[in-house]
Amino acid sequence: MVVASSALNLELRTSRDPATAARLTFLSGIAVCQAGRWVAVCRELGTVAEGGTADGALDALEAAVRDVIEVADEEGLDRGIPVPADEIRQLLLEHEGRAPVTLRTIVLQA
Amino acid sequence: MNLRAVFLARRAVANADGTFDVEGGGVTEFRLANGLLLGAPIRLQFGVVLRLEVNEDEVDQLRPVDLSVTFEGRQLGPATSIPLMARHVPGETRYYHNVIMNMVVDVPGPGAGYLRFSWDGGLTTVPPVHFTVGSPPAG
Numbered sequence A: 001m002v003v004a005s006s007a008l009n010l011e012l013r014t015s016r017d018p019a020t021a022a023r024l025t026f027l028s029g030i031a032v033c034q035a036g037r038w039v040a041v042c043r044e045l046g047t048v049a050e051g052g053t054a055d056g057a058l059d060a061l062e063a064a065v066r067d068v069i070e071v072a073d074e075e076g077l078d079r080g081i082p083v084p085a086d087e088i089r090q091l092l093l094e095h096e097g098r099a100p101v102t103l104r105t106i107v108l109q110a
Numbered sequence B: 001m002n003l004r005a006v007f008l009a010r011r012a013v014a015n016a017d018g019t020f021d022v023e024g025g026g027v028t029e030f031r032l033a034n035g036l037l038l039g040a041p042i043r044l045q046f047g048v049v050l051r052l053e054v055n056e057d058e059v060d061q062l063r064p065v066d067l068s069v070t071f072e073g074r075q076l077g078p079a080t081s082i083p084l085m086a087r088h089v090p091g092e093t094r095y096y097h098n099v100i101m102n103m104v105v106d107v108p109g110p111g112a113g114y115l116r117f118s119w120d121g122g123l124t125t126v127p128p129v130h131f132t133v134g135s136p137p138a139g
Helices: A018-022 A054-075 A085-093
Strands: A002-012 A024-034 A037-042 A048-051 A101-109 B002-009 B011-014 B020-023 B029-031 B042-054 B065-071 B080-082 B095-107 B111-119 B129-134
Touching (some): A002 B011, A002 B080, A024 A085, A037 A054, A048 A054, B002 B111, B002 B129, B020 B042, B042 B129, B095 B111
Parallel strands (some): A002 A101, A002 B095, B011 B042
Antiparallel strands (some): A037 A048, B002 B042, B011 B020, B042 B095, B065 B080, B111 B129
């Protein structure tokens, strides 16, 4: 029997004020273990970060995504491009060990 | 893919060895301990366990599972796509996915909600997982 595990930390924030709710942006990060290091990728922007643990890589990704968006918006550049499905598949293929692939919602407020 | 189990829990934790721990499995009602703060959303924190069996012909393929949360008829946030893939292992015929979710969900007040899971682009759905948020006890 083969059992693959995924851990998902999902945040769904909302607000009774429609204007505040409309300013929320939901992005998603996925972290896999490669050669003993955790690599995290933002699926919507293609931003990449790494860390010693899944949470560490996702924390670094969250900070990197905020920086990328801030700079891109200031400079009038694209924020990034979505990661194609076959690259996500490749990322999951390369995951090592029994620790779960870890996903996290990144919530940004404009 | 075939559904083998889905349930809510007060807390569910994915362990580093591929197992998971569940506390308060089967919870369906969340009751507020204190009063409501007028105008503020209620923040719920709970776990969800989803166990799927993967057919042999689906191994090595990306099989995303879509999750949406509705509350009092309104979808909360965007739908979430959970990318899953079982890797082929020579000689193996049984493949499973354990998806352990920690949810932080803001709801606007007491009421009823559903978690809805689907895959195959929405062609396969499972019965929605129901939960309620009760008012604080009177007095």
